[in-house]
Amino acid sequence: MGSALTLLAGLDPAGLPQQLVNGVLLGGIYALLALGYTMVYGVLRLINFAHGEVFMLGAYTSLFVSWALGFSPEAMKSGSHQSNPMNLVIMILVSMTVCALVGVVIELFAYRPMRGSSRIASLITAIGVSLLLQYGGQLFLPTSPPPSISDKVNPYSGSWEIPLKSADASLVAALAKARTEAKESQAEIDRQHINRFDTNLPPAQAALITTVETSERQVHDLEAKINNSSVKINLRYGQLIMLGSTIVLMLLLRHLVLKTPIGRAMRAVSHDFDSASLMGVNVNQIVTLTFMIGSALAGAGAMMYATLGDSPALNTFYGSLPGVKAFVAAVLGGIGNIPGAVLGGLLMGVAENLVVWAGYSQYKDAVAFVILIAVLLLKPGGIMGSSKVEKV
Amino acid sequence: MFYLKRFGWVILAILLCVGFESVVTSGKNFDYVYRMCVLAGLYVTLAVSLNLINGITGQFSIGHAAFYQVGAYITGFFAATGYKGFASNSLVQQLSHIGVNATWTVQGLWLVMMVLAGAAGAAVAGFVVGLPSLRLKGDYLAIVTLGFGEIIRIVCQNQPALGGAYGMKIEPRINSMWFVWLLAILCIAVCRNLLKTAHGLPFLAVREDEVASSAMGVDVTKVKVTAFVIGAAFAGAAGALLGHFEGFVSPPMFKMEVSFMVLTMVVLGGTGSITGSTVGALLLFGIPEWLRQIEDSHHNPILVSAGSVLGFAIMLVAAVAYVRHLIHHFHGEKKAKTQRIVGTFAAALVAQFFLGMLLNLVPALRDKSWPYADLRWAIFAVTLIVLMLLRPQGMFAHHEFSVARFFKRPKEAAA
Numbered sequence: 001m002g003s004a005l006t007l008l009a010g011l012d013p014a015g016l017p018q019q020l021v022n023g024v025l026l027g028g029i030y031a032l033l034a035l036g037y038t039m040v041y042g043v044l045r046l047i048n049f050a051h052g053e054v055f056m057l058g059a060y061t062s063l064f065v066s067w068a069l070g071f072s073p074e075a076m077k078s079g080s081h082q083s084n085p086m087n088l089v090i091m092i093l094v095s096m097t098v099c100a101l102v103g104v105v106i107e108l109f110a111y112r113p114m115r116g117s118s119r120i121a122s123l124i125t126a127i128g129v130s131l132l133l134q135y136g137g138q139l140f141l142p143t144s145p146p147p148s149i150s151d152k153v154n155p156y157s158g159s160w161e162i163p164l165k166s167a168d169a170s171l172v173a174a175l176a177k178a179r180t181e182a183k184e185s186q187a188e189i190d191r192q193h194i195n196r197f198d199t200n201l202p203p204a205q206a207a208l209i210t211t212v213e214t215s216e217r218q219v220h221d222l223e224a225k226i227n228n229s230s231v232k233i234n235l236r237y238g239q240l241i242m243l244g245s246t247i248v249l250m251l252l253l254r255h256l257v258l259k260t261p262i263g264r265a266m267r268a269v270s271h272d273f274d275s276a277s278l279m280g281v282n283v284n285q286i287v288t289l290t291f292m293i294g295s296a297l298a299g300a301g302a303m304m305y306a307t308l309g310d311s312p313a314l315n316t317f318y319g320s321l322p323g324v325k326a327f328v329a330a331v332l333g334g335i336g337n338i339p340g341a342v343l344g345g346l347l348m349g350v351a352e353n354l355v356v357w358a359g360y361s362q363y364k365d366a367v368a369f370v371i372l373i374a375v376l377l378l379k380p381g382g383i384m385g386s387s388k389v390e391k392v
Numbered sequence: 393m394f395y396l397k398r399f400g401w402v403i404l405a406i407l408l409c410v411g412f413e414s415v416v417t418s419g420k421n422f423d424y425v426y427r428m429c430v431l432a433g434l435y436v437t438l439a440v441s442l443n444l445i446n447g448i449t450g451q452f453s454i455g456h457a458a459f460y461q462v463g464a465y466i467t468g469f470f471a472a473t474g475y476k477g478f479a480s481n482s483l484v485q486q487l488s489h490i491g492v493n494a495t496w497t498v499q500g501l502w503l504v505m506m507v508l509a510g511a512a513g514a515a516v517a518g519f520v521v522g523l524p525s526l527r528l529k530g531d532y533l534a535i536v537t538l539g540f541g542e543i544i545r546i547v548c549q550n551q552p553a554l555g556g557a558y559g560m561k562i563e564p565r566i567n568s569m570w571f572v573w574l575l576a577i578l579c580i581a582v583c584r585n586l587l588k589t590a591h592g593l594p595f596l597a598v599r600e601d602e603v604a605s606s607a608m609g610v611d612v613t614k615v616k617v618t619a620f621v622i623g624a625a626f627a628g629a630a631g632a633l634l635g636h637f638e639g640f641v642s643p644p645m646f647k648m649e650v651s652f653m654v655l656t657m658v659v660l661g662g663t664g665s666i667t668g669s670t671v672g673a674l675l676l677f678g679i680p681e682w683l684r685q686i687e688d689s690h691h692n693p694i695l696v697s698a699g700s701v702l703g704f705a706i707m708l709v710a711a712v713a714y715v716r717h718l719i720h721h722f723h724g725e726k727k728a729k730t731q732r733i734v735g736t737f738a739a740a741l742v743a744q745f746f747l748g749m750l751l752n753l754v755p756a757l758r759d760k761s762w763p764y765a766d767l768r769w770a771i772f773a774v775t776l777i778v779l780m781l782l783r784p785q786g787m788f789a790h791h792e793f794s795v796a797r798f799f800k801r802p803k804e805a806a807a
Contacts, residue, residue, distance in 0.1 A: 047531045109709065113716060113781050120452055121784040123531050124659055127454070127652060128776030135769035139701070139762050324542075327535070366546040369539030376528055376536055 019357040027349020028246035032301035033326030034341040036294030042270035042336035049126035052323015053133035058302030083155035095303040096296040103295025137316040146313035156237035167230035175222040182215035238308035334385020409570035433572035439657040439673035441626035447664035449619035450599030455541030459624040461646035463510030463631025514628020522620030559642025566636040662786030667793035680768040699757035703748030711740035
């Protein structure tokens with residue numbers, strides 16, 4: 001208990017709201033990816049290991065589109081690029097289309113022939129497809145130096161600051177005082193042309209330098225204190241666009257699944273594959289469509305993550321970690337359950353950022369697996385899923 | 393008499409391994425061959441021990457590199473803290489006069505201890521991973537084992553005591569080829585004896601049907617955990633040998649891909665077949681190494697152009713599709729079917745050559761080229777997919793390889 005208290009005492013409560021917001025934003029991307037996992041699992045009972053690689057291909061597609069739109073490294077050097085909001089729209093649409101096609105091709109060539117065989121065989125095929133895209137992609141895609149999408153693509157570069165709690169007035173006043181003091185002494189030094197690094201100065205000038213140094217240190221300390229006592233959230237406009245598009249895509253998906261005949265067929269196939277086919281649902285078509293939608297969502301997520309989020313540089317393993325985390329999110333929410341995937345994604349994003357906030361950023365990739373193991377052992381059905389009793 | 397015979401086998405195995413090592417070291421510039429033989433032996437151990445979990449007990453584990461890593465890191469830790477004290481210990485000093493020479497004996501004793509320690513540590517890890525397998529099955533278990541492997545790797549990566557991301561040095565380096573192969577033979581022997589005796593039947597029963605076997609009185613919990621513990625222990629022992637052979641351990645040596653590679657070996661050989669796993673390990677370790685060795689007369693790596701790769705891929709897809717059609721829809725004699733399948737692949741092989749030449753006429757495809765060696769992982773992936781599409785049970789399926797099976801004519805089964 002004592003150690004837990006000291007652990008908590010070391011945390012910085014002022015940074016928490018910002019980290020939570022970052023977590024929700026990252027969670028939105030995980031949720032988009034998790035939707036793909038959960039829809040495919042719901043329809044085929046297959047863990048689509050290659051989904052992370054579809055995400056990677058989406059990021060690469062966005063990269064190529066951004067190059068074609070005039071943001072290639074050469075064009076950036078000559079400064080001939082022009083920011084335009086339409087660029088983002090084009091990138092996301094192309095990325096979604098390409099990913100949808102890739103998803104359909106994977107399903108057609110790798111998963112459909114395995115439909116009748118054991119689940120382990122399908123799983124091994126999925127691992128094979130994932131490895132093929134990672135290492136085969138290394139032969140075809142630019143990897144060294146790792147390219148990344150220029151942040152100039154996003155025309156909205158500013159940020160929106162939301163103050164939650166302002167700093168203590170006394171601290172602010174003290175800071176202003178310390179600042180003027182520092183400025184005055186500095187002006188005095190400048191006026192007398194004193195070399196600050198000269199070691200043999202007369203005592204009066206040396207005292208002046210000490211004053212400057214103390215007041216500068218004071219300013220620094222006070223700034224840190226004010227930072228700690230004031231609580232604010234900093235939202236980049238890019239992140240806001242990301243959040244908005246994620247919500248729009250999810251609402252579209254919700255409409256598609258709940259309100260259209262295709263969605264009804266999808267739910268029927270997910271409920272009972274064989275009966276649905278007996279009832280006249282074209283199962284193959286629905287499976288293709290599911291892969292298409294899931295992969296398109298992954299493509300949208302990839303474009304937003306690579307362009308607007310805090311993404312690392314691209315390589316062919318770009319998708320494997322987000323893929324695994326999104327899978328964990330799908331399991332956490334209850335695999336096969338669409339609202340569950342969204343909830344799981346958000347929780348995963350928040351959990352990851354909380355770990356970073358607690359100062360264990362090197363373990364932020366391990367937390368996904370810990371959550372996964374905990375969920376599978378304690379509530380295998382997930383938060384919103386129903387755990388079925390297996391009957392013999 | 394029985395024990396005498398057993399003892400004879402053990403002596404024979406040791407002699408065989410020592411003889412193998414002396415054959416390898418008798419050649420000129422044997423460093424590379426020696427290294428390859430050691431790594432091949434380690435992969436055989438890994439594949440056969442994973443086969444015990446995956447093939448024989450039917451628990452789908454894809455985190456085998458974790459156990460390998462536990463063994464290697466335990467060795468690294470002990471070597472850093474205890475080797476000097478061990479070598480200067482008076483008892484060890486007295487024992488060291490027995491063998492061929494003092495260093496040999498001291499290092500040999502140390503290696504035995506480390507192999508046991510690595511095996512014990514990995515067995516504990518195997519026990520911990522085996523526990524979730526009581527509640528999970530199939531793909532969920534696979535994900536948990538994968539996650540466990542990643543957790544171990546990330547934790548090792550962030551422990552300054554274990555060298556962090558750079559890994560740690562292991563002194564002394566010990567060239568232990570005969571020992572490596574002895575371990576491989578031991579692993580094969582344990583699995584084989586398990587299968588041939590009544591102790592192995594519960595494992596097979598759990599693989600075939602968990603519920604039915606538990607109804608027949610098999611302690612499913614015990615069987616699953618035992619399989620994980622034994623499999624993990626052998627992987628840990630292999631890890632200990634790897635650590636002392638390489639002279640260092642680092643987290644990237646135990647990435648997810650290593651697990652996938654071992655899994656591919658098992659699947660290629662046929663899940664459940666010990667000989668299959670051995671052959672699979674040797675093939676999948678040997679072929680990429682061989683590819684890496686291919687050089688032209690000027691000692692440059694041979695390059696393959698994008699056109700050739702594309703041509704090969706297209707013909708492979710076509711051939712696989714046609715062979716799948718044959719497998720499912722050809723109702724002729726078995727011999728005719730085999731002939732057609734072989735013929736398809738032969739025709740595809742010839743056709744891919746011409747298609748590649750044709751595609752190479754396009755300058756963009758001709759000018760981009762890669763060394764053979766870089767295609768290694770892509771080859772693994774293609775092997776996995778093609779295997780699953782055409783022969784999901786692997787080369788030897790559940791059977792063991794035997795010469796007799798080759799010559800035995802399959803009798804027409806009574807309808």
